[in-house]
Amino acid sequence: MNFRHMPELEERWAYPVFWIVSVLLASSMLLYFFRKGWIGSEAGGDSEDDR
Numbered sequence: 001m002n003f004r005h006m007p008e009l010e011e012r013w014a015y016p017v018f019w020i021v022s023v024l025l026a027s028s029m030l031l032y033f034f035r036k037g038w039i040g041s042e043a044g045g046d047s048e049d050d051r
Contacts, residue, residue, distance in 0.1 A: 008014040
């Protein structure tokens, strides 16, 4: 691999900021999906109550 052309190596905080943003994005998406009932529900599918 050619590591000289990786942008995150030039900035001190680029790599940690990337991981923080990635974790926050994934967490917020999971929270949204749980609240919508798309994952983690007992029914496992669309119900008339959700519409």
